[in-house]
Amino acid sequence: MNKAITYELLHECKQTGARRGVIHTPHGDIQTPIFMPVGTQATVKSLTPEELKEEVKAQIILSNTYHLYLRPGHKLVEEAGGLHNFMKWDKPILTDSGGFQVFSLGELRKITEEGVEFKSHLDGSKHLFTPEKVMEIENSLGADIIMAFDECCPYPSTYEYTKNSMERTTRWAIRCKETHKNIEKQGLFGIIQGGFYKDLRKQSAEDLIALDLPGYAIGGISVGEPKETFLDILQYTTPLMPKEKPRYLMGVGTPDYLIEAAIAGIDMCDCVLPTRIARNGTALTSKGKVVVKNATYERDWNPLDDECDCYACKNYTRAYIRHLVKANEILGVRLLSLHNLRFLTNLMERVRIEIENDNLLNFRNEFYQKYGYID
Amino acid sequence: MNKAITYELLHECKQTGARRGVIHTPHGDIQTPIFMPVGTQATVKSLTPEELKEEVKAQIILSNTYHLYLRPGHKLVEEAGGLHNFMKWDKPILTDSGGFQVFSLGELRKITEEGVEFKSHLDGSKHLFTPEKVMEIENSLGADIIMAFDECCPYPSTYEYTKNSMERTTRWAIRCKETHKNIEKQGLFGIIQGGFYKDLRKQSAEDLIALDLPGYAIGGISVGEPKETFLDILQYTTPLMPKEKPRYLMGVGTPDYLIEAAIAGIDMCDCVLPTRIARNGTALTSKGKVVVKNATYERDWNPLDDECDCYACKNYTRAYIRHLVKANEILGVRLLSLHNLRFLTNLMERVRIEIENDNLLNFRNEFYQKYGYID
Numbered sequence: 001m002n003k004a005i006t007y008e009l010l011h012e013c014k015q016t017g018a019r020r021g022v023i024h025t026p027h028g029d030i031q032t033p034i035f036m037p038v039g040t041q042a043t044v045k046s047l048t049p050e051e052l053k054e055e056v057k058a059q060i061i062l063s064n065t066y067h068l069y070l071r072p073g074h075k076l077v078e079e080a081g082g083l084h085n086f087m088k089w090d091k092p093i094l095t096d097s098g099g100f101q102v103f104s105l106g107e108l109r110k111i112t113e114e115g116v117e118f119k120s121h122l123d124g125s126k127h128l129f130t131p132e133k134v135m136e137i138e139n140s141l142g143a144d145i146i147m148a149f150d151e152c153c154p155y156p157s158t159y160e161y162t163k164n165s166m167e168r169t170t171r172w173a174i175r176c177k178e179t180h181k182n183i184e185k186q187g188l189f190g191i192i193q194g195g196f197y198k199d200l201r202k203q204s205a206e207d208l209i210a211l212d213l214p215g216y217a218i219g220g221i222s223v224g225e226p227k228e229t230f231l232d233i234l235q236y237t238t239p240l241m242p243k244e245k246p247r248y249l250m251g252v253g254t255p256d257y258l259i260e261a262a263i264a265g266i267d268m269c270d271c272v273l274p275t276r277i278a279r280n281g282t283a284l285t286s287k288g289k290v291v292v293k294n295a296t297y298e299r300d301w302n303p304l305d306d307e308c309d310c311y312a313c314k315n316y317t318r319a320y321i322r323h324l325v326k327a328n329e330i331l332g333v334r335l336l337s338l339h340n341l342r343f344l345t346n347l348m349e350r351v352r353i354e355i356e357n358d359n360l361l362n363f364r365n366e367f368y369q370k371y372g373y374i375d
Numbered sequence: 376m377n378k379a380i381t382y383e384l385l386h387e388c389k390q391t392g393a394r395r396g397v398i399h400t401p402h403g404d405i406q407t408p409i410f411m412p413v414g415t416q417a418t419v420k421s422l423t424p425e426e427l428k429e430e431v432k433a434q435i436i437l438s439n440t441y442h443l444y445l446r447p448g449h450k451l452v453e454e455a456g457g458l459h460n461f462m463k464w465d466k467p468i469l470t471d472s473g474g475f476q477v478f479s480l481g482e483l484r485k486i487t488e489e490g491v492e493f494k495s496h497l498d499g500s501k502h503l504f505t506p507e508k509v510m511e512i513e514n515s516l517g518a519d520i521i522m523a524f525d526e527c528c529p530y531p532s533t534y535e536y537t538k539n540s541m542e543r544t545t546r547w548a549i550r551c552k553e554t555h556k557n558i559e560k561q562g563l564f565g566i567i568q569g570g571f572y573k574d575l576r577k578q579s580a581e582d583l584i585a586l587d588l589p590g591y592a593i594g595g596i597s598v599g600e601p602k603e604t605f606l607d608i609l610q611y612t613t614p615l616m617p618k619e620k621p622r623y624l625m626g627v628g629t630p631d632y633l634i635e636a637a638i639a640g641i642d643m644c645d646c647v648l649p650t651r652i653a654r655n656g657t658a659l660t661s662k663g664k665v666v667v668k669n670a671t672y673e674r675d676w677n678p679l680d681d682e683c684d685c686y687a688c689k690n691y692t693r694a695y696i697r698h699l700v701k702a703n704e705i706l707g708v709r710l711l712s713l714h715n716l717r718f719l720t721n722l723m724e725r726v727r728i729e730i731e732n733d734n735l736l737n738f739r740n741e742f743y744q745k746y747g748y749i750d
Contacts, residue, residue, distance in 0.1 A: 042698065046705040048686075072698040076674060080694060088690050299451060311423075315463050319455060323417065323447040330421040330705055 005145060005187030005214040007246045007267070014358040017239070017265040018351070023215075023246050025092040025144040026185050027084065030059045032246070032267035033351055035258055035344040036094065038062045038275070041071070042087045044341070045275045046334045049089045055311050056341040057349075060091060060144075062270045065137050066098030066105065070120050070127075074140035082142030094270075095143040097134050097176075099150040099191070100219070100251070111151065113168065131175035139182050147217065148176040150191040155223045162195035169193045170207045177211055187214035189248060195220055196229055198236050205240040216241045217248035218266075222257065231260060238264040255284065255347055255371060259364050262351050274340035279333050281325040284343040288372040292318050292336070293325045304335075310342040311335075380520060380562030380589040382621045382642070389733040392614070392640040393726070398590075398621050400467040400519040401560050402459065405434045407621070407642035408726055410633060410719040411469065413437045413650070416446070417462045419716070420650045421709045424464045430686050431716040432724075435466060435519075437645045440512050441473030441480070445495050445502075449515035457517030469645075470518040472509050472551075474525040474566070475594070475626070486526065488543065506550035514557050522592065523551040525566040530598045537570035544568045545582045552586055562589035564623060570595055571604055573611050580615040591616045592623035593641075597632065606635060613639040630659065630722055630746060634739050637726050649715035654708050656700040659718040663747040667693050667711070668700045679710075685717035686710075 004026055011020040023030040037044045037052060039061045044052055052058040063083060068074060080086035083093055102109055102118045109118040115130030131149045138146040150169040153162050173190045180188045190208035194200030208216060218241075221233050234249065241247045246268060249261045253271020261269050274284065281293030285305035290297070292304065300318035312321070312335035324332030347367075354363040379401055386395040398405040412419045412427060414436045419427055427433040438458060443449060455461035458468055477484055477493045484493040490505030506524045513521035525544040528537050548565045555563045565583035569575030583591060593616075596608050609624065616622045621643060624636045628646020636644055649659065656668030660680035665672070667679065675693035687696070687710035699707030722742075729738040 041702045041704055042695075043702075043704045043706045046709075048706065048709075067702075071702055072673070072694070076694065076698075079674065080676065080692065086692075086695055086698075088695075298447070299454065301455065317455065317461075319447070319451070320417075320461055320463075323451075323461075327416045327418075327442075327446055329416055329418045330708060331418045331423065333705060334421075334423075334709075 002184050003187070003214055004183060004185050005246065007215070007244060009243065011356055013355040013360045015361040016263040018262045018355045018360050019265055019267060020352055020355040021267060023267070025060075025187070027090060027092045027144050028059075030092055031352060033262040033348055033355075034059060034268055035253065035348045036060050036062050036268060036270040037341050038270055038272045039087070040064045040272070041067050042077070042083060044337075045279070046330065046337045047341075049087065051338060052089070052341075053091065055338055057345050058091070058341065060094060061089060062094050062096060063141070063143065064096050064098065064101060065134060065141065066096075066101035068141060069098065069137050070122055074137040078140035078142070082140075084142065092145065093143040094145040095138050095141050095147065096250075097138065097147040097149045097191075098129055099147070100152045102129055103152050103154075113171075115149070116151075131172040132179045135176050135179040135181070139180065139186065142182075142186065144186060145215065146180070146186050146188055148173040148188060148190050148213075150193060150219055152220050152223070153193065153195045155195070155225055157195055159197055159200075162193075162197055163200055166193040166195070166200050166204045170204060173208055173211060173213075177213065189213060189215040189217050189246075191217045191219040191250070192237060192241070193220050196225060196233055198233070201233065201237045202240060205237065209242060215246040215248060217250050219250045221249075222252050230257070234261065234264050234266075238266055241265075253344065255344070256368065258344065258347060259351065259367065262348075262355070263360060263364065274344055275337045278336035278340050281322075281332070281336065283336055284340050286370060290318070292322050297322045304339050305343065308339060308343060308346065310339050312339040377559050378562070378589055379558060379560050380621065382590070382619060384618065386731055388730040388735045390736040391638040393637045393730045393735050394640055394642060395727055395730040396642060398642065400435075400562070402465060402467040402519050403434075405467055406727060408637040408723055408730075409434060409643055410628065410723045411435050411437050411643060411645040412716050413645055413647045414462070415439045415647070416442050417452070417458060419712075420654070421705065421712045422716075424462065426713060427464070427716075428466065430713055432720050433466070433716065435469060436464060437469050437471060438516070438518065439471050439473065439476060440509060440516065441471075441476035443516060444473065444512050445497055449512040453515040453517070457515075459517065467520070468518040469520040470513050470516050470522065471625075472513065472522040472524045472566075473504055474522070475527045477504055478527050478529075488546070490524070491526075506547040507554045510551050510554040510556070514555065514561065517557075517561065519561060520590065521555070521561050521563055523548040523563060523565050523588075525568060525594055527595050527598070528568065528570045530570070530600055532570055534572055534575075537568075537572055538575055541568040541570070541575050541579045545579060548583055548586060548588075552588065564588060564590040564592050564621075566592045566594040566625070567612060567616070568595050571600060571608055573608070576608065576612045577615060580612065584617060590621040590623060592625050594625050596624075597627045605632070609636065609639050609641075613641055616640075628719065630719070631743065633719065633722060634726065634742065637723075637730070638735060638739065649719055650712045653711035653715050656697075656707070656711065658711055659715050661745060665693070667697050672697045679714050680718065683714060683718060683721065685714050687714040
C-alpha cells in the first residue's frame with residue numbers, strides 16, 4: 001500500500017541538529033524546514049491561494065477541524081470535493097485535530113475517556129469530540145496530513161494531571177489510528193504531549209512511535225512558559241522523534257523560535273502570529289518588529305522591510321500602509337499579512353540554505369544581532 | 376496651453392442619445408460611457424491597483440477630498456508625490472470636491488457665502504471648506520479631474536432654498552476657477568445643481584457653461600427621489616450640457632440607472648454601491664441581485680454569476696463565498712467587491728458596444744428582462 005506521507009532526509013547541518021529534507025505528499029513535495037501559514041476557516045486571512053503560492057511562496061497551509069466542523073460543517077466541505085477543492089488550494093494541507101481549540105475556545109468543556117464535550121464559541125450549542133468523530137471530520141475535509149485528537153494541557157499543570165492527560169492522548173491516538181479510513185491519501189500524525197516533565201515526554205514519544213504513524217508532532221509547548229523552559233523541552237524531545245519521519249512543532253511562529261526549532265531538528269512549524277499581528281498594524285522585518293500604525297511612520301517613505309521581495313515591499317511605503325491601517329482599510333491588512341507571511345517563508349528559505357552550507361549557527365547569530373531583539 | 380482634459384466623440388447611438396467617446400487625460404485615455412470605482416480613502420476598498428486594472432478593468436477611479444484632507448492630510452499626499460504615487464495607481468483619478476461629504480458626513484455644518492464650516496466625523500475638530508481651500512487640497516492631491524466645490528441640496532428642498540444654493544454654487548465655481556493653479560495637468564469640472572426645478576437646472580447649466588470649464592457634472596439627483604423624477608431631471612439636464620465636453624452624472628451605480636444615464640447622453644458615473652453591498656454579502660449578477668450570505672446559497676456550487684469573467688467567478692462557488700462572508704473572512708469581501716465592480720465595468724463595456732451598433736435600446740430591454748427587477 002502506498003503511504004500518503006513520506007520523509008526524505010537530504011542533509012544534516014554539521015553545526016547543529018538541523019535537517020534539510022523533503023516531505024512527499026499526495027499534493028506535492030514540501031521542502032523542509034518550513035513555516036506553514038494558518039488558514040483556520042478555509043482561508044489564510046485576507047489572501048488568495050495565488051498570493052500564497054506566488055508571493056508568500058507557501059508550500060503547505062493549515063486549516064482547523066474545530067472551526068470547519070462548526071462552520072460550514074465537514075459534510076458540506078466533503079460535498080464540495082474536500083477542502084482543497086472548496087478553497088481552491090491545490091498544494092498540501094494539514095488539518096489540526098481541534099484538540100487545542102476545544103480547550104482554548106470551547107466553553108464548559110468536559111473531558112472523559114470517551115472524548116471532550118464542549119460548547120460552540122459561535123452559538124453555545126453542545127458537541128462531543130471523540131477520536132472517532134475527529135477522524136470522521138478530518139477524513140471528510142481530506143487534508144494530506146491530519147492530526148490525532150489530543151489533549152493540550154494547560155500551563156502549568158501538575159505532574160499527575162499531565163501524566164493522566166498524556167496517557168489518555170496516547171489511547172486516543174490508538175483510537176484515531178483504528179478509525180482513520182483514508183491512509184493512502186491522508187497521513188495521520190501523532191502528537192507528543194507530557195507538558196514540562198521530561199520523563200512524560202519520553203513515555204509519550206515511545207508509546208506513540210510504537211504506533212508507527214507517518215509523522216509526529218510536539219504539542220503543548222510554546223503555551224506561555226519561559227523561553228528557557230521551551231528550549232529545554234524542545235531540545236530534549238526532538239531527538240526522541242523518528243529520524244525517518246517528519247517532525248512538527250505546533251504553534252510556533254516567532255522568528256527566533258523558528259530558528260531554534262530548526263536547530264533542534266524540527267521540520268515543520270505553524271502559527272497564526274504573522275496574520276494576527278498584521279491585523280494590529282505590525283510588521284515583522286529584518287530589523288525587528290515595526291508597529292507601522294505608530295505616528296513615527298506617518299511620513300516614512302520606505303518599504304516595510306527594505307530587504308524583502310514581497311509585493312507590499314516592492315510597491316508601497318510605510319506611510320501609505322500606515323494610512324490604510326489608521327483608516328481601517330482592508331488593503332492595509334492584506335499588505336501586512338502578505339509581508340509577514342513572506343518574511344517567515346523567506347527566513348525559512350534562508351534557514352534551508354544555511355543548513356545545506358552547514359552554517360546555521362553562524363546565521364542564527366547574525367540574524368539575532370540584526371533583528372535587534374528576541375521574543 | 377495644453378488642456379488637461381479633452382473629449383472626443385466617436386459615435387452617437389441612432390436609437391438613443393447615447394455617446395461613445397474618449398476622454399483624454401494626463402494619465403491616459405478613458406473609453407466612455409464608463410463606470411468609475413470609488414476609492415474614498417486612497418484605496419478602492421479591499422482591492423489592489425493591479426486587481427482594478429487587470430480584473431476589474433477600471434480605467435479611472437475616484438477619491439475624496441473631504442476624507443483625504445482629514446486623513447492622512449493633503450500635504451502628506453503631496454509629499455508622497457501626489458495621490459497617484461501615494462496609492463500606486465498610474466491611470467486617471469478624479470477627486471470629488473467634498474461638497475457632498477461636508478453635507479452628509481460633517482456635523483454641525485454652517486453654510487455662508489465664504490464656504491462651509493463643519494466638524495470632522497473622525498474627531499469633531501472644526502474645519503472651514505471654501506472654494507479656495509478645496510482647490511488647494513485638490514491641487515495637492517493632483518487628480519486628473521477635480522470637481523468644483525458645490526452645495527448638494529437636501530431632498531426635498533424648497534424652490535427658494537434650491538435657487539439660492541444653486542446660485543451660490545455657481546459663484547463658488549467662479550472662485551474655484553480663479554484659484555485652480557494646475558490647469559495643464561488637472562481639469563476642473565463644474566457641477567450643475569438646481570434640485571428638481573427645471574428652470575434652475577437650466578440656469579445652473581448656462582451660468583457654468585459660460586465659465587468654459589473642461590467638463591460638467593450633474594449633482595444633486597439620485598438622492599432619494601422617485602425614479603421617474605430622477606429620469607425626468609436627468610433627461611432634461613443632460614442635453615443642456617456641452618456636446619464637446621465630458622458629461623458626468625454623480626453618485627449613480629445601479630445597473631438600470633447606469634443604462635438610463637448612458638441613454639440620456641452621460642459619459643461618466645460613479646458610486647460606492649458595488650463595494651458597499653459587497654461588504655453586506657450581496658452580489659450584482661446578470662440575473663439580478665444575489666444575497667449570497669442567505670441560507671439558500673449554502674450548498675450552491677455555482678459561481679456568483681455564470682456569465683462573468685472575473686477571478687471570483689472563475690474560481691469560487693457561491694457556497695464558499697457564503698462561508699467566507701458568514702465567517703467574517705476578508706477574502707469574502709474581496710471576492711464580492713471584485714465581482715461587483717467587474718459586473719458594472721462589464722456592463723459598460725457592453726453598453727459601449729451597443730452604442731457603436733446603434734442597438735442600446737434593444738439591449739436595455741433585454742437586460743431588464745433578464746435582470747428581473749429594476750432598482
